[in-house]
Amino acid sequence: MEDKIEYNTKDKDDKSGNYEKICYMCRRPESKTGAMISMPGGIDICPDCIQKTFNSMQSMDMSKLSGITNIDDIKNIDLSSLNIPNMNVNPIPERARVKKRDKKRTEPLFTMKDVPAPHKIKEMLDEYVIGQDVAKKVISVAVYNHYKRIFLDKDKEGTRIEKSNILMIGPTGSGKTYLVKTLAKLLNVPLAIADATSLTEAGYIGDDIESVISKLLLSAGNDVERAECGIVFIDEIDKIAKKKNTNTRDVSGESVQQELLKLLEGSKVEVPVGTNQKNVLAPMETVNTDNILFICGGAFPALDDIIKERLQKNTSVGFNSELKDKYDNETDLYSKVTNEDIRKFGMIPEFIGRLPVICTLSKLDKDAFKKILTEPKNAILKQYKRLLELDEVELVFDDDATDYIAEQAMKKDTGARALRSIIEEFMLDIMYEIPKDKNIGRVIITRDYLEHKGAPNIVFRNV
Structure with missing residues (x-):
């Protein structure tokens, strides 16, 4: 079962040392800035910011600062004796606190014994999801290989295994989202479910692409190393298809596809911790998406018409001809989809190429x-x-x-x-x-x- 994320209070965090200190001014964690300097009121400031503040302070009792030649000397001073005016402390929310990276961790997060076999994953899914055997097999094998890929990735001398992102296509109500949600409950792996309808190009109203990784980081308890081994499901992916016959900038369509390319391929992105917005004073963390498995799902309405149009090109007149209404009552038409059909729907070729595994779900009878x-x-x-x-x-x-x-x-x-x-x-x-x-x-x-x-x-x- 998926781990339950619990967030400790500040007092508990300070005693256990599970979370890093965050600079009050620049919001960088202690792992990036070095040792923090604690100020009155529970404020932690990094050496860079305290140096800037120290140079600009005019209201201090300067007699108490005699003999200070560098920033390290300030640690020996009782800061409570300085006449520092009260500051409006904006505490960092518990959900936005950054977990310390365990430098002494020598064992991997999991071993091959922890990798469930594909048939075991499918058996668990069968207890909750009816039908869609092909989709369940594809998902089971993808998750199984995802675990093995991360485990074998540490072997620098061996063959590097590339990840296989998945594109799920099926009519509405066929069980795409429910299948992934059930998988999240059954497997002990961080999983984030995002909605593509809220994504827009950077700089416009809406969620940035990096908000998808922020949700994954939150589901992993702000543990970056564990989040880099997780799975991301982007629902309603068909809603970011290219808009046809538009004279305005497509900030929620083709532009989103182009910005998703770097995440699907694998890159290092800086994401805010505990929030989807970059313009707030929240700590930033760098997450490598190279080992994150992406599953994109969508209903793709009107895609069946594109498939029919392609299949009916061979219709002719004669004894061996195919009727134009041959595929009108086809219940499993999505299984005949090709990359060309998806491109005509509005997905750019670069995006399709980064989702090599196409998984189709049939209509329910x-x-x-x-x-x-x-x-x-x-x-x-x-x-x-x-x-x-x-x-x-x-x-x-x-x-x-x-x-x-x-x-x-x-x-x-x-x-x-x-x-x-x-x-x-x-x-x-x-x-x-x-x-x-x-x-x-x-x-x-x-x-x-x-x-x-x-x-x-x-x-x-x-x-």
Whole structure:
């Protein structure tokens, strides 16, 4: 399971020494500035800033500073005896404190024994995610190789293994985000989930590209070394496609793709700790993205039309010709996608080249909807059964009722997200009426009740 991040208070941090001191003026950590000088009021200032401050102080009692020839001599003075005016201290938030790097760490963060095999990862995903076997295999192998790549990267004499970033393509509600979120719960690896819709080019309103790495650093407890071995999932990646027929600067489309190139390829970037904004007084840390695995996912609406157009180019007239409507009812059309189709959608070639593994998710059918309702550990029907168990009432769904729910979900064409909206609608009256009568022991949901042709079957307790 993913580690729970706990942030210590300042007093605890000072005693345990887990976090670095941050310069009050320049916001650099102690690992970059050297030993800090502690000032009254809990302020820490680096030697560079204290030298500048020392040269410009005019209101001090200069008699107490006689004999000082360099900055090191100030450490021997009782700073509380100086007439320094009170300062408005702006304490650093706990979430923005930088963990000290353990210079004595000789063992790696993990060994090959800690690397779960792909089939083990898939077995864990199968307990929560229904279907999408191909996608689960691709994700399992990618994470497995990601661990091994970091472990073998320390071998300078061996062959260097390049990382394989993943592009997940699938219709809405097919389980892209849920698949990665479930992976985060099952694996002990820092994982950050970012939304591409909020990203803009540097200098414009919105989040910078480096905010993605800031979220990963936060999920790793501000431990840079651990964050450099993490995974980043960028959702809604299709929203940064190039805008067509525009006369203005595309600050949230092609420009974002171009700035993402350096992160996907691997580079050292400076990111603020504990915040997404660079213009605040927050400590900065350098993170190397070379060992970070990037997974990008998106629904790519209208991509199926581009695929159909390419497949229908070979249509002709004759006995062996292919009909133009051959692919209209194709449920797994995304599996036929190529890099050329993605480029026509609006992704630049340089961006596609840095995502060599393309993982497609198929559209859910009726059988998949029925399994989603009942089989996963946190299935929707199990959640409602658990809610009524608190009222000592058993909730039962017959087969015809689950068939009806699956049929209605397919009509909505919004994937698995439609299931909860459908169930919420007919469960409203039940959840409202059941607590009124303490003699109700069981409620059976039937198809007639869902079709508004009758009431649910209620079984009373034997009194």
